[in-house]
Amino acid sequence: MKIRTMKYMVKEGFVNTYRNLLMSIASVTMVIASLMIFGIFLMLIINFSYNLNRLKAQMEVVVFLENDATQMESANVELKIKNDERVLTYTKITKEQAFAELVTLYLEDTDIIEGLTPDFLSESFRIHLKNVEDSAAFTEDISKLDGVEDVTYPYESLKKLGTVLNWINAGSMAVLTLLLIISVSIIANTIKLTVFARRREIEIMKYIGASDWFIRWPFVIEGVIIGFAGALIAFVLTSYLYNSVESFVNAQTFEYGLSELVKMVSLGNVGGQIFVIYAIIGVVMGSIGSIISVRKHLNV
């Protein structure tokens, strides 16, 4: 396509949007509403999975040796852990260290640990895996070794949280689809007004020998303008809303001492991506809407 043709298309697109100002505003509002609702779901998902991953990363597998495990057995287990590819880092907790921890824990109630010696406790290894998904398999392998009394890992509860996340995902997809359909049909209706106002022009263009895309482009651009304007405003509103929610949540978690447990993703990290997602959805909705509304008039 030639550049002056492109200029003509873009100009026509803007003129059309302006001539239909009221309906254009209605369509933009609809795009904003859909994107905002979608955005709320999206931010929920982002924060949920972010926190889930954070929790997962903090989780450690703890291997307890039998109280009377030999030095040989202990060294063997440590070697196995050291050489296992799934292991990210590990720390060995000797009987003495475990006892020391216990002592600090019960500093004020010394009678509880009175008479205890490090020998009552077991050696253990605290292990961070590279991938939490490996926990079950890793645990099974290590349990088989001689001298291992017990292996604990907190994976099951996380798995349940993962299921919840999947449900939120599916739910937001369903909501998004529904909203997209509604928005597209509203945009299509708006552009139908322009198409109707210009049906004579379209007819003449067809007789003169304009290609379908030559006729379609100005309307597609009108749709894109509506979609993009909606995306832009929706993004500004979402950012504002999100920042308020973030500071509220941060204040609350701080008050209840949960700051370490729950952390919200800061908008600075995901804002760019959110905007791109909004813009793509808005522009695609607009284009589809206009193509739908011009289709009928092209068959002359």
Added chain:
Amino acid sequence: MIEFKNVTKLYPNGCIGLQNATFKIEKGEFVFVVGPSGSGKSTLLKLMLREEIPTEGEVYVNEFSIHDMPRREVPYLRRGLGVVFQDFRLLPNKTVYENVAFAMQVVEASPKDIRRQVPVALALVGLSKKAKVYPDQLSGGEQQRVALARAIVNNPSVLIADEPTGNLDPETSWEIMNLLDEINQRGTTVIVATHEKNIVDQMKKRVFNLERGRIIRDVQEGNYTNED
């Protein structure tokens, strides 16, 4: 060059548009298509423009085969054809100049060509002085002349006119018909569907006479009816 071979057009509602029409129009000919309303004049023209597709038979216009032509080629067929309608079909929000230039913009002509050719077309139809006027400030005859300028500005090899004088008084009708004749003298094939008995009889052109979808008569230098 236009050729119809055993062309039949049936509409979905059962109406007969055209029945078994066979004819050939050579480059540079002037043809009147006459007949009562509903006799198939418009169908004939619509088939040439590929507004309709033949139910049976073959239609050739320039180098295109209308009967088996992909939709995407339609614009290129139409760029070789100029069309004029009874109701002028000008854009009311564009000036005379802009209306004619629009036809060139649509086929992506360069601004240079547009500036050169639009005045030529307007001069040919005698409207150079009204270039900046809007269609609603013109008489019917003048509006039809603008439509003619628009139809020929891209130098089509064929000009198709569907009752171009249907809304005009007799004197203005003559002006338009003379213009069509002049355009024909310059080498453009002209096909005119019309009810103007007087004009057809006097101009002594080739005449197709249609009745109920059949071409019942095709004569050179013919009259509107059989009665002579």
